[in-house]
Amino acid sequence: MDDDALREGLDRAAAWIREYFAHPEAYRVMPAVAPGQIAAALPDSAPEEGVSLDAIFADFERIVVPGTTHWNHPRFFAYFATSSAPAAIVAEALAATLDVKAMLWRTSPAATELEEVMMRWLGRLLDLQPHWTGVIYDTASIAGFTALAAAREALGLQIRERGMSGRDLPALRIYITSETHSHVEKAAIALGVGQENVVRVPCDDAYRMRPDLLRAAIEADEGAGMRPLAVVATVGTTSTTSVDPVAEIAEVTREKRVWLHVDAAYAGSAALIPEFRWMLDGTELADSLVLNPHKWMFVPMDLSVLFLKDESIVRRAFSLVPEYLTTPESGAVNYMDYGLQLGRRFRALKLWFVLRHFGAEGIREHLRRHIALAQEFASWVEAELGWEVLAPYPLSVVCFRYGPPGSSEAQRDALNAEILRAVNATGEVFLSHTKIDGRYAIRLAIGNLRTQKSDVQHAWRLLRQEALRAGKVQ
Ligand SMILES: Cc1ncc(COP(=O)(O)O)c(C=O)c1O
Numbered sequence: 001m002d003d004d005a006l007r008e009g010l011d012r013a014a015a016w017i018r019e020y021f022a023h024p025e026a027y028r029v030m031p032a033v034a035p036g037q038i039a040a041a042l043p044d045s046a047p048e049e050g051v052s053l054d055a056i057f058a059d060f061e062r063i064v065v066p067g068t069t070h071w072n073h074p075r076f077f078a079y080f081a082t083s084s085a086p087a088a089i090v091a092e093a094l095a096a097t098l099d100v101k102a103m104l105w106r107t108s109p110a111a112t113e114l115e116e117v118m119m120r121w122l123g124r125l126l127d128l129q130p131h132w133t134g135v136i137y138d139t140a141s142i143a144g145f146t147a148l149a150a151a152r153e154a155l156g157l158q159i160r161e162r163g164m165s166g167r168d169l170p171a172l173r174i175y176i177t178s179e180t181h182s183h184v185e186k187a188a189i190a191l192g193v194g195q196e197n198v199v200r201v202p203c204d205d206a207y208r209m210r211p212d213l214l215r216a217a218i219e220a221d222e223g224a225g226m227r228p229l230a231v232v233a234t235v236g237t238t239s240t241t242s243v244d245p246v247a248e249i250a251e252v253t254r255e256k257r258v259w260l261h262v263d264a265a266y267a268g269s270a271a272l273i274p275e276f277r278w279m280l281d282g283t284e285l286a287d288s289l290v291l292n293p294h295k296w297m298f299v300p301m302d303l304s305v306l307f308l309k310d311e312s313i314v315r316r317a318f319s320l321v322p323e324y325l326t327t328p329e330s331g332a333v334n335y336m337d338y339g340l341q342l343g344r345r346f347r348a349l350k351l352w353f354v355l356r357h358f359g360a361e362g363i364r365e366h367l368r369r370h371i372a373l374a375q376e377f378a379s380w381v382e383a384e385l386g387w388e389v390l391a392p393y394p395l396s397v398v399c400f401r402y403g404p405p406g407s408s409e410a411q412r413d414a415l416n417a418e419i420l421r422a423v424n425a426t427g428e429v430f431l432s433h434t435k436i437d438g439r440y441a442i443r444l445a446i447g448n449l450r451t452q453k454s455d456v457q458h459a460w461r462l463l464r465q466e467a468l469r470a471g472k473v474q
Contacts, residue, residue, distance in 0.1 A: 013057075027070050091349045118136075132308060144184060148174065152191055172229040179234060201213050234262075239436060260288075261289070268291025270367060290307075296367065298354055319337040401441050426462060
């Protein structure tokens with residue numbers, strides 16, 4: 001590609017991106033496509049001859065865009081709603097241009113050192129312990145896996161060297177709740193702990209882990225000759241955004257000498273706001289903490305941060321240096337030592353662009369606005385006859401349902417599933433669901449930079465309209 005073609009391609013992409021953000025109403029939030037439809041529109045094999053960027057771009061607009069679920073749409077309210085800051089989009093293009101593989105300091109000193117500095121900035125903004133250090137991973141699932149691998153290493157059972165099979169080892173136990181994100185169970189599978197050794201500690205009536213029952217579970221396991229490996233506390237659970245009592249849990253893990261990992265993938269960002277910093281209270285007694293700037297800090301997928309009390313344990317678990325990767329620089333960080341991956345993307349660049357472009361206060365303003373919008377939405381639900389909020393809503397997610405008087409639980413489940421289907425089928429909004437105490441709940445999550453009150457009002461109008469319609473049909 002010559003210089004002119006590169007310039008034309010970038011200009012075209014820039015114009016398209018500007019138009020995309022200026023006119024979200026041009027898109028259905030969730031596309032009206034059936035499984036297999038996008039694949040069927042693509043050729044079976046790669047072309048032998050190259051085509052122009054123009055031709056590729058035309059197919060991007062024709063096939064990809066209409067087949068995309070638009071996470072950047074202001075009326076995307078599903079899962080944890082997210083969005084890309086323009087500054088980060090620019091940074092991503094620059095990172096692709098530099099295309100460094102930041103595994104050794106010498107393979108990109110700037111990527112390594114910018115990551116170190118960004119981790120210090122973020123640690124300070126979150127008021128973490130000054131000696132904690134952060135590392136960037138792709139996702140909270142991988143960061144969580146890495147933390148649990150470090151916890152396994154910290155047991156001193158020589159699993160790194162000798163493995164887990166063909167030897168006499170106690171069952172290793174990981175303690176979570178029914179509300180913990182599923183990646184912990186996946187990590188237990190991958191680390192040879194086994195799903196049966198993931199213990200679900202009961203919650204209180206606000207979906208928070210009960211520290212007294214955690215203690216009882218650990219003591220019962222110890223009595224049975226098992227070995228507690230880690231406790232995972234969640235700050236901002238996936239279903240309801242409940243916040244486990246980390247300080248009380250930490251008292252148990254300290255006394256029992258068990259690794260405490262805090263999963264603050266979504267809600268960790270809220271701790272940037274002084275009045276929400278309490279959510280991380282007690283994490284100073286934990287061993288590791290994850291938060292996802294790609295969830296609620298306007299950094300596009302992917303960028304997850306793992307903070308560690310003692311990063312040397314992660315290195316002990318993972319560092320392995322073949323001859324061809326030895327380097328003469330002593331004292332420099334080589335990020336390949338911190339996990340499974342060798343080559344790493346230059347992710348710190350987009351975090352740097354976002355933090356500088358908004359400033360911490362700019363980010364806080366958006367988070368406060370999202371929280372206020374969610375609180376207002378919850379007040380509408382609470383005030384409307386026949387509707388109910390199903391769980392506390394401390395942040396920007398509300399779980400609720402339509403439950404007309406006299407309907408059974410089974411009827412309410414079916415009714416709300418139908419309301420959600422119908423609302424999403426309009427293409428004007430996208431919400432998701434969960435189950436709370438076995439009851440079907442619709443979830444509205446606010447996290448997009450461009451979401452306005454009118455977008456939330458629109459969702460509420462559609463929900464009530466579809467509830468009336470579905471109620472009549474039932
Ligand atoms: C609490 C929590 N932890 C972890 C994850 C996994 O995040 P990731 O997609 O970064 O692996 C999620 C995803 O929503 C989550 O809600």
